[in-house]
Every structure is written in C-alpha cells, then in structure tokens.
Amino acid sequence: MGSTLTSSRASERLALSLHVVASAVLVTLLGLPVVALVLRVPPGRLLERLRDDALLEALRLSLVTSVFATLAVTLLGLPIAYLLATRTFPGKRLIEAMLELPMVLPPTVAGVGLLLAFGRQGLAGPVLAAFGLSIPFTTIAVVVAQAFVAAPFFIAATRAGLAEVDQRYLDAAATLRSSPSRTLFRVMLPLAFPSLLAGAAMTWARALGEFGATITFAGNMPGVTQTMPLAVYLALQTDLDAAVAMSVLMLALSVGVLLGIRLVTPHLLPAGPFARSPGR
Amino acid sequence: MLLLSLTTVPELGAQTNAAPREITVYAAASLTDAFSELGKLMEQDALPTRVRYNFAGSQQLAVQLEQGAKADVFASADQRWMDHVQERHLTAGPAKIFAHNRLVVIVPKSNPAHVRELQGLARRGVKLVVGAEAVPVGKYTREMFRRLERRPGFPPAYGDSVLANVVSQEENVKSVVAKVQLGEADAGVVYRSDVTPRVAPGVTVLEIPDDANVLASYPIAILTGTADSAAAGDFLALLLGPEGRRVLARRGLTPAETMP
Amino acid sequence: MLDLRVGSRRGEFELELALQARGGSTTVIVGESGAGKTSVLRLAAGLDRPVTGRIVLDGEVYTDTTADIQVPPWRRSVGYVSQDYALFPHLSVAENVAFGLRAAGARSGEIRTRVAHVLERTGIAALARRKPSTLSGGQQQRAALARALVLDPRLLLLDEPLAALDLQTRRQVRGELRRLLRELETTTLYVTHSPMEALLFGDHIVVLEGGRISQVGDRDDLLRHPRSRYVAELVGTNFFAGRATATDAAATVRTADGDLAISRAEEAADLFVTVNPRDITLHTRRPEGSAQNVFAGPILELAPEPPGGERVRVVLGTRPTLVAEVTREAVASLGLAEGITVHASFKATGIRAYR
Numbered sequence: 043m044g045s046t047l048t049s050s051r052a053s054e055r056l057a058l059s060l061h062v063v064a065s066a067v068l069v070t071l072l073g074l075p076v077v078a079l080v081l082r083v084p085p086g087r088l089l090e091r092l093r094d095d096a097l098l099e100a101l102r103l104s105l106v107t108s109v110f111a112t113l114a115v116t117l118l119g120l121p122i123a124y125l126l127a128t129r130t131f132p133g134k135r136l137i138e139a140m141l142e143l144p145m146v147l148p149p150t151v152a153g154v155g156l157l158l159a160f161g162r163q164g165l166a167g168p169v170l171a172a173f174g175l176s177i178p179f180t181t182i183a184v185v186v187a188q189a190f191v192a193a194p195f196f197i198a199a200t201r202a203g204l205a206e207v208d209q210r211y212l213d214a215a216a217t218l219r220s221s222p223s224r225t226l227f228r229v230m231l232p233l234a235f236p237s238l239l240a241g242a243a244m245t246w247a248r249a250l251g252e253f254g255a256t257i258t259f260a261g262n263m264p265g266v267t268q269t270m271p272l273a274v275y276l277a278l279q280t281d282l283d284a285a286v287a288m289s290v291l292m293l294a295l296s297v298g299v300l301l302g303i304r305l306v307t308p309h310l311l312p313a314g315p316f317a318r319s320p321g322r
Numbered sequence: 323m324l325l326l327s328l329t330t331v332p333e334l335g336a337q338t339n340a341a342p343r344e345i346t347v348y349a350a351a352s353l354t355d356a357f358s359e360l361g362k363l364m365e366q367d368a369l370p371t372r373v374r375y376n377f378a379g380s381q382q383l384a385v386q387l388e389q390g391a392k393a394d395v396f397a398s399a400d401q402r403w404m405d406h407v408q409e410r411h412l413t414a415g416p417a418k419i420f421a422h423n424r425l426v427v428i429v430p431k432s433n434p435a436h437v438r439e440l441q442g443l444a445r446r447g448v449k450l451v452v453g454a455e456a457v458p459v460g461k462y463t464r465e466m467f468r469r470l471e472r473r474p475g476f477p478p479a480y481g482d483s484v485l486a487n488v489v490s491q492e493e494n495v496k497s498v499v500a501k502v503q504l505g506e507a508d509a510g511v512v513y514r515s516d517v518t519p520r521v522a523p524g525v526t527v528l529e530i531p532d533d534a535n536v537l538a539s540y541p542i543a544i545l546t547g548t549a550d551s552a553a554a555g556d557f558l559a560l561l562l563g564p565e566g567r568r569v570l571a572r573r574g575l576t577p578a579e580t581m582p
Numbered sequence: 583m584l585d586l587r588v589g590s591r592r593g594e595f596e597l598e599l600a601l602q603a604r605g606g607s608t609t610v611i612v613g614e615s616g617a618g619k620t621s622v623l624r625l626a627a628g629l630d631r632p633v634t635g636r637i638v639l640d641g642e643v644y645t646d647t648t649a650d651i652q653v654p655p656w657r658r659s660v661g662y663v664s665q666d667y668a669l670f671p672h673l674s675v676a677e678n679v680a681f682g683l684r685a686a687g688a689r690s691g692e693i694r695t696r697v698a699h700v701l702e703r704t705g706i707a708a709l710a711r712r713k714p715s716t717l718s719g720g721q722q723q724r725a726a727l728a729r730a731l732v733l734d735p736r737l738l739l740l741d742e743p744l745a746a747l748d749l750q751t752r753r754q755v756r757g758e759l760r761r762l763l764r765e766l767e768t769t770t771l772y773v774t775h776s777p778m779e780a781l782l783f784g785d786h787i788v789v790l791e792g793g794r795i796s797q798v799g800d801r802d803d804l805l806r807h808p809r810s811r812y813v814a815e816l817v818g819t820n821f822f823a824g825r826a827t828a829t830d831a832a833a834t835v836r837t838a839d840g841d842l843a844i845s846r847a848e849e850a851a852d853l854f855v856t857v858n859p860r861d862i863t864l865h866t867r868r869p870e871g872s873a874q875n876v877f878a879g880p881i882l883e884l885a886p887e888p889p890g891g892e893r894v895r896v897v898l899g900t901r902p903t904l905v906a907e908v909t910r911e912a913v914a915s916l917g918l919a920e921g922i923t924v925h926a927s928f929k930a931t932g933i934r935a936y937r
Binding site: 157158161162163178179257260261262263264266267275276278279280282 | 379381382385389432434449451454456488489490491492493501504505506
Binding site: 210 | 668
C-alpha cells in the first residue's frame with residue numbers, strides 16, 4: 043500500500059516537472075526576443091531617438107490607421123458576427139470560410155489580392171474611379187489593408203462572445219417587451235462586452251503590426267503609408283539601432299494597451315448565475 | 323591562372339561522380355534573370371554545382387550578411403553596399419566590377435497619365451514609384467533626376483517636382499517593376515535589364531539620355547564565410563568569362579571591360 | 583381569461599393540452615419534471631411555437647396555427663418569471679425592474695414611480711441599487727417577480743417560483759407569494775412539481791403527465807376523486823382502478839391487484855377507487871370481522887407525519903402499495919416496525935368509488 047502511494051506521488055511530481063520545463067521553454071522562446079530588444083537600446087538613447095521626425099511620423103500614422111481600421115472592423119463586423127451567432131441561413135458555411143480566409147492568407151498575398159481588387163486596374167477600379175477614388179498609395183489603403191487582415195479576429199471573437207450569452211437572458215428580455223434589436227443592444231452586447239473588448243484589442247494589435255499587405259497594396263511613403271512596421275523593416279536595412287529603437291517603442295505601446303485591457307476587463311461585469319465572463 | 327585552368331576542366335572532358343557542390347549567392351534583385359541563367363549553366367557543368375540565390379535589395383543583403391547570414395558570394399548593385407560589407411571584413415579578397423547597368427523609365431502600356439517624355443514626369447499628379455533611398459536603384463534614380471535637371475530642355479526645379487510625385491519607395495527594384503506592370507503606378511524608374519521579355523509587352527520604355535543617365539556598377543566578391551571557395555571561384559570565373567559576359571549582355575546588362 | 587390549446591413536439595416528446603383559466607385566477611400546472619410544464623409556459627409566452635394550437639388571452643389572439651398567427655413575446659401582455667429568475671447581471675435591481683417599462687417606451691417619471699411602487703409591494707425597496715449577484719435567493723425571486731409585475735401583465739407565468747429556494751426561505755416566501763397572488767387580479771399560470779404548492783396556490787389545478795393532462799379540477803376534486811395513481815400520490819391517498827362487477831348492495835371492483843369489496847355500484851363500469859389512509863386499520867394477525875378488504879404485506883416505511891407529530895405514515899409492501907395513517911400509540915401497542923408483516927383492512931364503506 044505504501045509503495046503504490048509513493049510511486050503515484052513520484053509520477054505526479056514527474057508530471058509537474060514536465061509541465062514546468064515545457065512552460066519554461068515556451069516563456070523563454072517568447073520572452074527572450076523581447077528582452078533582447080529591450081536590452082539593446084539604452085533608455086537614454088531611446089528617448090533621444092524618439093525625437094526623430096521620421097519615427098514620430100511613422101508612429102502617428104500607425105496609431106491613426108490602426109485605430110481607424112479597428113473602428114471600421116468593429117462597425118462592419120458586429121452585424122455579421124451577430125447574424126452568424128444567432129441565425130442559420132443558406133451559404134453560412136461558405137461565408138464563414140471566406141471570413142476566415144484573411145487569417146490564413148500570407149499578408150503579401152492579401153496585398154496582391156487587394157491590388158487586383160481595388161487597384162486602379164483592379165476589378166473595382168473603374169467603379170472607384172467613377173467616384174473619383176483611387177486607393178493604392180494612400181493612407182486609406184493602409185486602413186483597408188489593416189482592416190482586411192484583422193477583421194477575422196474580431197468577427198470570430200465577437201461571434202463567440204455573443205453566442206455565449208445565455209439564452210435565458212434573451213428569453214427574459216423578450217418577455218419584457220424587448221424586441222430582438224433592443225435585446226441585442228441592451229442585453230447581448232453588454233453581457234458579451236468583455237469578449238468584444240478582447241476581440242477589438244486583438245484586432246487593433248494585428249492591425250498595428252500589419253506589414254505585408256500594407257507594403258504591397260499601399261506602398262511605402264513616409265507620412266502617408268509608412269507605418270511603424272514598414273519603417274522598422276526599412277531601417278533594418280540601413281540602421282539597425284534605429285530599427286531596434288522603433289521596435290522597442292512598438293513593443294511598449296502594444297504591451298501597454300493589452301495589459302491595460304486585461305486589467306480593466308474583470309471589473310466590467312459582475313458574473314450572473316449563468317453568464318460566463320471570459321478573461322479570468 | 324588557377325581560375326582559368328579550373329574553367330577548362332569540362333573541356334578536357336573530365337568526369338566526376340561526386341555529389342554536386344553547393345554555393346549560396348547573395349545578389350541584387352536586378353541580377354535575378356542573369357544569375358539564374360548562370361546557375362543553370364553551373365548545374366549542367368561536368369562538375370555540377372548547385373547555386374542557391376537570395377535576390378533582394380543590395381542594402382538588405384548587406385545587413386543580413388553583417389548579421390551573420392551564411393553565403394559564399396555577394397554581388398551588389400552599387401559600390402556603397404559592397405564597401406559596407408568590406409568594411410566589416412566579410413570579403414575574402416578584393417571586389418571586382420563585373421557589369422554595368424543603365425536606368426530607364428517605364429510606364430504601363432495603357433499609359434494612364436499620358437507620360438510621353440521625361441519632362442512629363444514633373445507634371446502634378448503623376449504617380450511615380452521609385453526605389454527607396456537606401457536601395458541602389460533608389461540612389462541612382464535620385465542622382466539621375468538631378469542630372470536631367472541640368473540639361474537643356476528641363477525646367478530648373480525638375481528634380482524636386484519629379485520627386486514630389488513619388489507615391490511609394492520600394493525596397494527592391496522588382497517591386498517597382500511590379501507596380502508599373504500592375505498599372506497602379508503611372509511611371510517607375512528601373513534598370514534596363516529589368517525590362518525582360520516577360521515585362522516588355524506590358525510597359526513602354528522611356529530612354530534616358532546617356533549623359534544624364536547613371537552608370538550603375540556591380541561589384542562582386544567571394545565572402546570569408548564561404549564553405550567552398552573553389553566552387554565560389556568557379557562561379558566568378560564563369561561570370562567573368564566569355565560565357566558569363568554573353569549571358570549578362572543577353573539579359574540587358576553591360577559586361578565590364580575584360581580583366582587582364 | 584386564457585384559452586390555451588396546443589399540440590407541440592420537441593424531439594421525441596409530445597405535448598398536447600387544452601386549458602382555460604378564468605381571469606384573475608391562479609391555475610397550477612403540476613407534474614413531474616419532463617412532463618412538459620415549462621413547455622406550456624414557453625408556449626403561452628410566445629417563446630416557442632406550437633405545431634398546432636390556439637392561444638387567446640382576454641380575447642386577443644396570440645397564437646393560431648391555422649391562421650398563421652404567432653404574436654412574438656415582446657408584443658404579448660405576459661409576465662414570465664423563470665426558474666432561475668434570469669435577472670440581468672449587468673443591471674441593478676431597479677434597472678432590472680425598469681427594463682420592461684423602458685422597452686415599452688414609458689416616460690422616465692412614470693418609470694420611477696412604478697418601479698418604486700412595485701419594489702415596495704414586493705418588499706425589496708432597500709435593494710434597489712444592488713446587483714443581482716449580491717442578493718439571496720429569496721430576494722432574487724422577489725426582484726424577478728417585481729420585474730414581471732411592474733408591467734401589469736394580463737397573464738403571469740411562474741415557473742417553479744419556489745424551487746430554487748432553501749427550505750426555510752421557501753416556507754417564508756410561500757406565504758407572501760400566496761398573499762400577493764390573491765391580491766393581484768392577474769390571471770396566473772403557476773408551474774410546480776410540488777403537490778403541496780399545487781394544493782396551496784391553485785384555484786384550479788391541472789395535472790400533467792407525460793405531455794398530457796390527466797386531471798383537471800380544484801383542490802377538492804383532486805383530493806376526493808384522483809383519476810390516476812400519480813394524482814393520488816400527489817394528494818396522498820390510496821388509489822385503485824378497476825371494473826365493477828355487480829350492481830346490488832354488495833359490489834366488487836376487480837382490479838389488477840385483486841378484488842375490492844365496495845358498498846355499491848350503479849352499474850358495471852370502470853371505476854376509480856380511493857381509500858383514505860386514515861380509514862385503514864392495521865393488524866398483526868389476520869382480522870376476523872366485517873371489514874371486507876384485507877391486504878397483507880411487510881412494512882416498508884414508518885414515518886411520523888408531520889415530523890414529530892401524532893400520526894405515523896405507514897407504507898406497506900402490499901399489492902398494491904398501501905399507505906396507512908395510524909396514531910403513535912397504535913404503532914407502539916402493535917409493536918410495528920419496518921419489515922414486519924401486517925394485515926391492512928378497510929371497510930367497504932370506507933371506500934370511495936367513482937367514475
């Protein structure tokens with residue numbers, strides 16, 4: 043009896059050690075590059091570099107475009123996420139696949155696709171030209187490229203969040219004179235809000251880091267289309283230290299926002315008896 | 323002398339059953355077609371050598387090499403990036419200029435901005451795509467426009483006006499070609515060698531007068547990190563020899579004066 | 583006045599019933615879980631659509647499958663309190679209660695007044711600003727009730743309102759709820775599995791078994807004339823079903839478990855027979871005498887009824903199972919204990935037989 047106890051305890055300890063080792067490996071893999079980036083730039087030099095106009099320009103452009111892209115994705119993505127979460131309709135599977143496509147498409151391929159679709163010679167080119175619009179090489183193109191690659195993240199997260207809202211709340215609302223659209227805004231969205239926020243945060247992060255589609259579809263022009271990732275990439279080809287400084291800046295920005303969201307989310311919603319609150 | 327004798331080995335009909343040798347060549351994007359053809363020749367050689375390429379903007383290659391990328395040979399589109407690599411003691415031996423190139427302006431066949439001569443590039447609203455400053459072709463482009471400006475027939479602020487029309491700065495010359503091919507750019511400045519048989523049907527070439535044009539010089543060097551200096555040497559010999567020169571010429575590059 | 587006739591199917595489960603509820607009355611639908619009780623409420627609320635059916639409330643047609651009418655829940659004058667209350671976790675109690683009024687477009691002044699009033703009435707005015715997760719079960723129940731009542735619905739649907747409460751709270755709330763329902767003039771459908779609640783709350787009781795109504799009536803009807811074993815168990819009486827075989831002074835009812843002597847029967851007919859537990863006498867030896875019905879079997883269970891009370895409920899493993907109610911003294915004097923075989927007898931006159 044004693045020996046079986048100790049051997050099961052030993053195997054438990056082994057299992058735990060394996061967990062720890064695996065975790066350590068992963069943390070190192072993900073953490074070391076970040077640490078290396080930060081260590082490369084002395085804080086003093088970093089502040090000095092932050093005064094570089096080109097860098098500030100790229101930073102401003104990145105922030106503006108990624109925020110607009112996230113807003114666009116949120117506004118356009120919410121209706122479709124709602125429909126996917128609550129209805130079935132013919133062709134639903136096809137639409138789901140289409141919406142997931144940008145996630146698996148290499149960004150540069152996405153960029154080529156965008157050109158072929160919305161470029162001057164693209165499928166929609168003549169239509170856009172009729173309205174006097176030409177998208178490539180403009181800041182709009184940057185927003186479009188970012189929205190394209192980031193949209194699937196938002197739609198997937200929002201759809202899951204909405205679907206998770208317990209049907210019992212929705213039924214209760216219906217019996218309280220609330221039409222489906224009213225229920226959506228007063229019950230579903232507030233209850234799904236933490237999921238939505240997390241989805242929007244991921245979307246923003248993806249938009250911020252977007253490179254391949256941007257450089258292909260929007261081009262590279264300081265102040266117009268040269269976002270931080272492009273600036274870093276180009277700086278890498280000439281001035282490594284400048285590239286690292288910008289990378290660290292982007293890193294700090296992203297971490298700051300993501301952490302902020304993590305900290306705020308638990309306070310947004312007290313859990314009901316059967317409302318699941320993600321983001322523990 | 324040794325190099326010459328090595329290249330005559332196939333003519334002597336010597337055969338070997340050894341596994342093919344392998345070398346990695348980092349070369350400027352504009353050398354894509356010419357070097358690929360040379361690579362095929364080396365594979366068919368009696369002493370076959372597999373050549374693996376990394377074609378990109380010379381600036382990108384130089385920085386990669388600096389960061390420790392492993393390669394046998396580096397061919398740059400300008401002296402600046404070869405200097406960069408040489409200063410960091412990455413080259414084994416001196417670099418040789420093996421080819422020259424000229425710039426041309428290309429516009430899409432549909433010519434959406436109706437650019438029919440070089441002066442037209444200064445017209446407001448023309449969407450011009452060029453290489454970024456750090457890319458050899460970008461540097462050459464800017465120099466070329468400055469030279470044009472000084473010629474009779476060109477307005478005084480020509481250079482500034484043209485550069486104000488730049489909508490995108492690509493990080494290698496092939497991207498410039500692509501944007502013009504796709505019809506997204508109204509015009510682009512590329513190397514003559516970039517107007518390949520595949521590209522030619524979709525674009526119209528605007529020649530640049532020789533005295534304003536920039537003569538791009540391509541240096542090549544064997545790297546210290548080479549794993550097979552003999553094979554690397556063979557590649558260079560082929561490139562610099564009569565067959566290599568024929569290939570370069572066929573692909574739109576001008577072979578450099580023969581070495582003594 | 584609610585007129586509800588529905589036929590519905592969900593998977594393998596079929597529901598079919600017709601009931602009418604007088605305006606202002608409380609109709610209790612009682613049955614075991616899975617009997618279809620909640621389905622009835624959902625159909626009345628409009629949350630589900632019946633395969634066939636017609637639901638009319640105070641003359642307004644809510645559902646009519648033949649005319650393809652299905653009024654959606656948010657347009658029905660129906661208040662629904664579900665079993666787990668479903669209070670919106672992101673809103674305070676007051677906001678929860680105000681929800682329906684806001685949805686209906688009431689003005690904020692009116693909302694304030696009505697919410698305050700109903701919170702007073704249900705005794706939770708002090709909890710107005712609290713979030714549902716901070717409330718006890720009883721408080722949540724009252725909040726859910728207030729939320730439904732503030733809209734003055736013409737039909738109130740309560741799904742096991744006391745089930746989620748602990749015993750003590752349940753007792754307390756039960757009395758309050760009964761008072762409240764008596765005061766209201768709302769037609770109420772009250773669903774429960776508890777026989778006691780059925781007898782307590784129901785002006786009118788509908789017994790649901792396996793998706794079908796097995797009996798309808800008021801308290802007395804059920805107590806005196808249960809029409810199925812389930813209902814009999816519900817009201818705590820002994821039950822037989824059989825066919826009467828003779829029509830003179832002494833008649834017999836032939837049941838699956840044996841013959842019963844009853845006092846008389848009008849004609850040969852199928853009858854239900856009940857025997858009040860108190861009319862059963864227990865003997866340790868087979869009794870002689872005029873009592874005509876005797877069953878023998880082991881004692882399965884001895885339970886004081888109510889707990890700590892004077893009477894004892896004795897469950898006998900006879901065929902059929904009989905439940906007798908005797909005094910504590912009887913138990914003692916007879917030396918009754920679980921496992922002992924006893925004889926249970928009851929007179930023909932102590933039986934009630936009916937169609």
